[in-house]
Amino acid sequence: MTKVSLQPIVSNLNLPTVLKTTILPGDSTETLFVATQSGEIYYIRNGFIGNFLDIRPRILKLGASGGKYDERGLIGMAFHPKFQYNGLFYLHYSVTGTQGPGALSKPEAARQEPAVLPEFFKPNPCDPGTLNLKWIDREILYDHIDTVEEWILQPNGQPQKRRTLLNLRRPFFNHNGVNSLNFSPETGKLVLTTGDGGMGYDPFNLSQNDMEIAGKIIEIDVDKNTFINDSPVVTRFNELPAQIQETLAVMAKGVRNIPGISFQKFYNQYIKYVGIVGQDLAESIYSFVDYQALPVTQLIQASLMNSQADQEGLINFGWRGWEGAFPTSIINSCSANPALDEKVIAYYNDAIKTSVLRAQPLTSYFHQDPRPDKFGGTALTGVQAYMGHGIPDLTGSVVFTDIARNEGSQPPVRGVLAYTRVRANHKLSDFSVIETDYNFGSQSAFYVSLGTNLDQTKLYLGVYGSMNVNDSNQGTVFEILS
Template sequence: MIKVNVSLRPIVNKMNLPTVLKTTMLPGDSIERLFIATQVGEIFYIGNGVIKTFLDIRPRIIKLGVSGGGYDERGLLGLAFHPEFYYNGLFYLHYSVAGTQGPGALPNSEAAERGQNGLPEFFQPNPCDPRTLNLKWINRETQYDHIDTVEEWILHSNVQPQKRRTLLNLRRPFFNHNGVNSLNFSPETGKLVLTTGDGGSGYDPFNLSQDDMEIAGKIIEIDVVKNTFMYNPPVVTRFNELPAPIQETLTVIAKGVRNIPGISFQRFYNQYIKYVGNVGQDLAESIFSFIHYKPISVTQLIQASLMKTEPDQEEFINFGWRGWEGAFPTSIIRGCSAKPTLDEKTIAYYNEAVKSSVRRLQPLTSYFHKDSRPDKFGGTALTGVQSYVGNGIPDLTGSVVFTDFARDEESLPPVRGVLAFTRVRTDGKLNDFSVINTDYNFGSQSAYYVSLGTNLDQTRLYLGVYGSMNVTDYNQGTVFEIIP
């Protein structure tokens, strides 16, 4: 693929970690403003070169950085403006709730066995020990990490934004894989799309992502027009625990999700290509695309579960996790310390890989954690996927641009994130990808690429960069526009 060179133009710096970058037009305004949501709970917008605070919900956000020595995947994770925001002032938030810290979902003995302070991302299945392959999440009301909420807010004219109602309260098993940039409106259906991760740890220990009843590991549409008149719904983990009026507002687009940095829609004649990135485990990061899909209503899923039948899953999207990591059966890497190139990869969930092999969607492209090819890179974690249809950077027009958190950690410090792009092939086959070169000099400072955003018509691209991987290292963020 062709080499693309871009510049990064700083828009604002000394921010906290930016999780969402998107534009909208404020009621009564005449221009689009760039909105920046930070993981710690602030939402700013840029007006006439001045940063203004739109909303500050820091007191509502769980205490961050306590599980992983400063690293965290909780916080303010989603912000979406209603398509009619200019007229109705409605917007939506997804965040991890203050005061809900729990002990985690694995029993203490298993956490202790893993060492590392029992951090859940270190869980690995052992193919020789069936117990590790079939763990169940039990005692959910006491064994969990935190609660996430999805809320509807309203901006009244000249008044501070106010919360209107809660759409969902979700109990999450671990601190990681909660999704990021997790709320977006579908231009096809007009519904709010929530992308949830598999609940966290490593290797999806409870296989929540393939279980039709589990809310974790799914892409869900919420019909916000249907008012349930329920302003504080119960805290749940499964669809069948939801009250009927809320069940009726939900449809499921996809399952088999590990963790997703949002969903991007690209208009293509009279239909939309959907782009979704799935964060990988040990081998590969993957980007998927699809046009046609057949969502399943939650009431249908529950009915099928009660009848012990399979719901019709023709044209229902399945990304294949935890049986598949992108284009590979999910593998455990057994290290060969004498010679890392001889590391052995053992299939972790063979039966599940077989079961989901036909139904799963093939990725559009995958890139790898280890890649010695001269024009590629070793990645760490996918942090953004956005369609670009602008003409400002002609070599990128019509492509899908993505960001990786940090180049392979074996490279020398300071750390740098990666920008890259790919395109949809007309024959639907796996495509290659290419690095986008940037000319910005970050000096000796680390530069983790933490978020990617666009304006409303996808003709401009914004990049969020952070100087640390720890959310508790404050004010180290810069937001750039990506320009020719």
């Protein structure tokens, strides 16, 4: 059993969604940055914590959707690989004042205050109407707008917004991705990881639709210095101005929800790790080396000609037909025997269509697992390659976090750390739990984020004491040590 220590770096934060290091202009050593869901960005060096940027006034009011849990806010932050020289960094957040009624509301609900979220969606295989829903009246029926922006750290030390890269209308409050902006060391491009829009079971099948921005991993060429005044708010690639389309390529589709992407260098190639948050059954981690990103201009051209672009080399994670290695199922209680559940394939046709095309997980872990050395998971919140030697058991592995053990135990809640490795024969890998020595006492400890430094020799863990976004200052960032 691998054991680690958690050493607190900073406490009393709001929920820490992104943990990253970079080298500041005029500096030579790395500084740790922490972005919170509510919109504060802090830097930490030599035990000192400073304010880097506070965009709380730009962020939509969290918790306003009728629940105390929220997946909106500041959810992505990335520093340009040449940040030390050009001062460029990127933010992804939910924009203030954009709260809508949600995509499954009736139009009259758009005029209600506050907006009412429908119950979580569940398809019914016996009712085809629930299997072929369309997102209509998108300009009215949406939950909020997310924006992806480029900022610059000016010579006077003040950050300033430089341009908008994308404005995305999102159907529901959840599945927007988290740690959603990362630079690829392989291509130098900004990688945006965006979830399917939420509400459970991807009601509109956005993740498999080539024109939809939702449910994709997208490369953005930020070196194409495209400035658009009043960048339009869109949901589909073909609604974007041509000069923005030309900066985008799709790396992967079939994404449910995703806590970012991690790149691990082995010899002269990069292994990409992606975690996909599950529906009812399994959380899955994927790895791939080769892929062929599809330029958005090609996808649009194929759509105009009613054909499909050549998708050889495009990664497809299989959602909504597949949840990890399993056809997406609806779990019903078995009326004859209350102790048993019956599983019905929710989207049989979707599962068949994507059965051969999809990537297979590197490993999956389950929401219920009776094995003594495993755990029942709730939701994957971070996936990071670790190349350091400080924790020898983990060297060369991929470490992941789950927000909370799902073992029917009494509070307080505890998150989970675990790890897995790519096997030389590319077969499915098992995973191992990492024990921690930290005593959280009677306080809940949701593991909400996982970060690393530039050369992946350090690991950082973000922990929060509550899942109510209105409970403030319950966050702690730890360094994970041997």
